[in-house]
Amino acid sequence: MNRRELPAVAASLLLASPVVVGALYSTLAPLGLAGAGANGPTLGAIGTVLRASDTWRGLGWTMATAAVATIAATAAACYVAVRLRTSRAGHVLAILPMGVPHVAAALAALLLLGQSGFFSRITYMLGWTATPGEFPALVYDPAGVSLVVAFAWKEFPFLTLTALAVLLTTSTDLEEAARTLGANSHQTYRRVTWPQLWRGLAPAVLAAFAFLIGQYEMPALLAPSNPLALPLLTYERSVDSMLARRAEAHLGLLALVVSALIVLLHARWRAHVEPEPL
């Protein structure tokens, strides 16, 4: 590190400090070295968390819903960005939902998709359903349908914005060359546009996925009680009436571990496909 990098490093450190301090505390507390009721080094709480099937079910369910939502949002964002590359109005409309807070998006999903929600009221008016219970369960459902929809809807504008930025800064020369050489529009997209788009979009896709894994307020409003999503399980442990169990709230670190792994894997992949320029 040279002297000119110092301010930037200091700023990064300041920004990272809540995570560093939080992670440190969340590591020391379950080891019995910090926090209320800490009495000596122990691996008890960590063992309990790692052995509990709730932990892995919660993590698996959270990762699955986040993955499905991220894939759907990425596909939609790529499609819209490619189609609307030159439409100003299209850009604005696609990016509009970005300003909606996540909790408001979850609330909207609840009010639209719930068994007594907007769509249920329409099917009732049409005479298709007679009671709320006849409308399909999309909220608090084990498949997490409303959660995935809300997740995807919130990630879509962010990914669209990024995809547009990538496309608008990429020269169309390669695409034109491919067309000239006889590639059809599908081939051009698959062989030329997509590889360039994906390279620029990948960090945003991974960021969106990592963000969803740690998302609390949307599962709090939409997720089922079984399996219990990782953020909900973490919160439940952190406010447990048995103080000793609160040490198990450090399972929230699993989300951080997953995010860190994603970043690492991405860095490895980047280094693989984009060797340092000579």
Add this chain to the structure above:
Amino acid sequence: MVQFAMIYDPSRTPEPPRSVPALAAWIRSHPGRFTYDQEFTGATFLKTLMYALPGGVESFQNGFDEARYTAGRDRLFAWLSSVEPFLWREGRTYPPNVVAMHRLFANGEIDFTMSDNQNEVVAKVREGVLPPGSKALLLDEGTIANAHYLGIPTNAPNPAGAMVLADFLLSPDAQLEKLRGDVWGDGTVLDTARLADPWPSRFEAVQHDGAALTLAELAARARPEVDPRYHARLVEDWRQMIRRGTR
């Protein structure tokens, strides 16, 4: 002072169940219309049932006893299993908290919500959260009543000031204000009959707030809290055995 009560809408449920056996029969004859939440209010409902099933709170008093707990829990979980297929979503999922319960109730997805505060129905109807005309209901077997407590931490910088505040909160003035439905609707810990005039009549006036249950009704069905370990163990076992369905 608050007491657990179920909340119902007489226009939807003119003849609500008023005892634990009647509740079980009602749940079976109205599939998908009853549930309870995963947090504190739901746990109070479960404890109320755990007291009622063996015939009273007495068997759980005088400290925690593993054998009595296990017997009480097994009886409760057998009761829950017998009604589970008739619960909202067949008991495969439970509302996250009492806020969700109120919303499901107000939107007609379920026919009962509940509260740890017998007067919550008064306050929530006034706020427009619950349908007008909603009423509180106690089970004949009794429901859990408990008082709020104030604690002064040993490292409090100003314990004298905290004591003055505690005195104020126990004064008739503060207790009456807290009792008002548009303020909090929280019951008083004072024996109002022993207060000097005109306090008894003032408390009486607030109590007779139409939808509110009378003090006599509440007192007759009030049951105490027991050793907190019963609560902690029951919550943990419910999460594992009922919510996750590993029973």
